Amino acid sequence: MHTSLRSIILMLTAITGLFSACQKDDLPRNYAFDAYDFAALDETGGAWKPVLLSGPAQIALPAPLSVTDPAYLEELAELKAASENPGSEQLEAVRYWGNNPLVRWNEIARELAAKYNLAPAPNADGSYSAPSAANPGVYPLFPFAHPPYTCRMLAYWSAAQFDALISAWHYKYAYNRPAPHQVDASLKTHLPQTTLPSYPADGAVVAAVSEVILGAMFPLEKDYIAAKAAEHRQAMQWAGLHVSSDIEAGTALGQGVAAVFMARAANDGMKNAQAPKPVSDSLRQAAQDRFGWSWQNLEDPPRPVGITPLFGQVRLWCIPNVEATRPPAPPAPGSAAFNEAVAELKDIADNLTLEQRRIANFWSDGLGTYTPPGHWNRLACELMVAAKYNPLRSARTFAYLNMAVMDAGISCWDAKYYYHYPRPAQVIPGFKTILGIPNFPSYTSGHSVFSAAAAEVLGHIFPAEKARCEAWAKEAADSRVYAGIHFRFDAEAGLEQGRQVAAYSVAVARLDGAE
């Protein structure tokens, strides 16, 4: 029997050994797409109208050395050595960064948003601490990448990329340095070749802008971001795309343009958006006096201040003033329209279908996610890859998308704290939701405003996708009603508000020279 026990133990041990370390973890961590031939090079892109730069040459870039200069030839020899026989890891990096690295950097930005989109936990005494930009590493970590924070982060990242690439295109065609593969036909390249002039390297511009803007927005991630940028720059050489002076010039240009945008960011009002409690309370009191209602946080312990009460005062990109897109007042609690909306919510809660649940979850984009602005950036990536956009046109898409989405956020937050409207769960006794209730007032629905604005811009840029984008926005708006987070009128007014916001952005886009 001893023998038998021993054999059983041995068997179990062997089984354990066989089973352990079986974790596959092969689920996709990125949007997978192959490098593609650009549909167009947008040779005149250097003349497009930038967002903040006074002109494409505001950041000066010296002329490059001639391709016959010995120093250039030395760089070319180094490039040939780098791309001659890259290892599998290096080729994997080349494949990862591809030839539209804006998609990858946008993905990185969204992942950081998801990582930092967690609300502060309550302290033992029931109070809450706030993240501090001055001490980002002290819990609660800075930033709390909620939707206002994330839409602003994406807007600065996108608009800076657009201006920087307009400037890069200007210099490319002004200096007209041929691509290395045109100088030396024996150069091995591992991404599609183009006739786009090589100086400055557009990929390096993108990496530098990303490093500056994302590093500022996520200060605890600076090392991670720097490592990504370094790999990106190296990948351009492993791919055989750019000599080192192309990359250095792109880096300098990107840094210079990004600094212009960070100067705007420093004074756009965001630092005051997370208002102190007295200011927050005064907004509530103003709504109570004006309308006879106000929103309350329902958590336990209650959060003393909602998310960014003064985000509505942050500087807009394309709208003259925030009142221009403020929606009309919502129905008063107790009114017929209000009662109808309550009845709809109760009916949905009692009879939720699997399809309604799926929609609520698919668009939930709540805590721990990249938020609705991130969701629309993801969709935009897929559209621009399908359209084979070059980096400049991709940056333009991101810029108008995310300026509109940030304006949508500002306009929505203005309405949220002006009207200070209660959430359904605050005014319907016993009402339960299937998702967590965000920490800000109900009217208008942020999902709806963000989504309608995004759909309007994407529908303008990709006319063939307009109907699909509008259907997504409608579904995103509906999702909040299905989840019990919003009244129907929050969602409907939000969709209209988003469309109005985007009309301003589209009007700017029509005149920038790219259409």
Added chain:
Amino acid sequence: MAGRTSLFIFQLTRTMKIKQFARMFPAMALWCVCAWPQLSAQTPSDAIMMANGQFCAALLYTHDTWDEYWEGTLKRDNGNIGVLTRQSVMPMLALGIGERINVIGALPWVRTAASAGQVAGAQGLQDWGLWVKAKVFERGPLSAYGVLGAGAPASRYLPDYAPFNLGLGAPELSLRGIAAYQHSSGLYGRAHWAYHFRGQATIERDYYYTTHGYYTDQVEVPDAVTYGVVAGAWLLNESLKVEAGYDGMISQWGHDIRRQDVGFPSNRMIFTRIGGGLQYHPPRLKGLGFVLSGNYVLAGRNVGQSTTLTGGLLYQFSLWNNHQQ
């Protein structure tokens, strides 16, 4: 899962539990159910074998609550959950086939609810489970068993948003070994160990963040090991069984719940638990039995500190081979 809780026995429980627990809400366990002295009953993790042709039906109710949970290694409460309650009703069937094989099946219905906050709980069928148990060794008071188990969601419940989820949402295959000692006085002891292979759960979002982002609606649920030791005795002329045990679960990988985040099916769930149970077969009610058991989580990670109570009824009869009784 609290849902699952059940009982049939301890072990069953354990298997199920895992999943349930998974959710952070451990459920609990149970003791064995269907067996009484001469008849032998059974559960995936006990040492009881039903005789050829014997059939046992059980209905178990489990009530599992916690008001504190481990967010990673940090023990905390949550004012927006208050007390989390998982209730489950689990029918369970077991059948003896030949002298060495038992087949067991179970299908729990689970309901979750929080006493505080505005988030609605869920309810519905959780995961079906099927086990084949074989006696692989017997000599004198010693015996050993091997159990092959399988399970998968029996409804489209959402495995997202722990602790409100009904289950982990993934298919599972498990292999269990049981070693048992039965003394002629009625005292017995047993140890069991199992490895649970888990597949992927499907959620309704196609991007999620754990320690990095995933672009899919599939979630890899970590494999787990469960283990336990039990000591007990048959008393009152073998009409009453009394047991006490210690058991646990260890996810083989996975990630911690981040500060102030919600639970997720890929969390690394660990717990240790103590429990005890009674099983009574009134001598005058042939074939009928009652079970009552309780468990308490001593320590854990990414699970709730559950207190679980289970009660149930069993009924055993012969489908064939009557003379053996």
